Amino acid sequence: MSTLNSVPPSADEDITQSDDVAAGQADLAGAELTLITKLDEPSLMSKRLSLNDDGSLNSDGSKCWMSKGIAARALAATAAMLARIIVACRSNQAIALGSMAKNIAAPVHIVTKDRINENPGCIARTRDFINYRSGVPSWVLIDFDTKGMPPEVKVKIDASGGMWECLLKIAPGLARAARVSRSSTSAGLSRGDTGELIPGSDGEHHYLLVADGGDIERFRAQGRELPTHLHEIESFAV
Known part of the structure; x- marks a missing residue:
């Protein structure tokens, strides 16, 4: 299944967007994603965050489970359009970074895979x-997570100017892509009793606009062949 990323709403969402170089490079007007609305109760479609006994972060995604919902098409031809979709998402919504088949009349009801034959x-x-x-522009997600990262690796990434600058040294062509960047759901957390920042709560999400969605599997496969000093990043543009 295409990447699913739950996005809680916030009027203060810290999002960086860039369309500067993408204009005129390709016809990206057809870029779309799938907006999913959960109909189950409870309707929350996000993570529950807590601390383990050792003080480490525990991220529980079980509330993202969904047995019924509605899928709608959402046009996102520019980074600005995608940023607006992310900010407008409610707590019972998520985005799927892939488009529905053309023969599907949307909005359409979603059921679980094992019930699809019972629900024409x-x-x-x-x-x-x-x-x-294939042949349709699509957004792809680079999900950067430092949980479990060796300290010496994090030091090197920070010294290079952060994850994005480090990535550009390996794949400089990424700088030309339309991009939306935001902190992950579990970023920026601190302890209520001490105010101390919680290690590993500094993840980043970077959405890149790809001219041809058919290239994304190759994009991800090539990412896995790149040097491992960027730790858990698995997706790179070509």
Whole structure:
């Protein structure tokens, strides 16, 4: 299934967007993603964050489980459009970075994969219905997470100016892509009793606009062949 990223709403969402160089390079007007609204109760579609006994961060994604919902098409031809979609997402919504097949009349009801035959006209959250489409512009997510990262690796990344600057040294072509960047759901956390920042709560999400969604699997495969000093980053542009 295409990447699913839950996005809690916030009027103060810290989002960086860049469309500066993308204009005129390709016809990206068809870029879209899938906006999913959860209909289950409870309706929350986000993570529950807590501390383990050793003080480390525990991220519970079980509330993201969904048995029924609605999927709608959301046009996102520019970084500004994607940023607005992310900020407008409610706590019972998430975005799937892939588009629904053209023959699907949206909005459409979502059920689980094992119930699809019992519900004609519905879709499931599988690649049969939501996927990166060849010949169609698509957004791809680079999810950067420092939890479990060796300290010496983090020091090197910080010394290079951070994750994004470090990545540009390996794949400088990324600088030309339209991009939306934001902190991850678990970023910026601190202890209520001491005010101390919680290690590992500094993740980043970077969305890049790809001219042809059919290239995204190759994009990700090539990322896994790059040097491992960027730790858990698995997706790179070409």
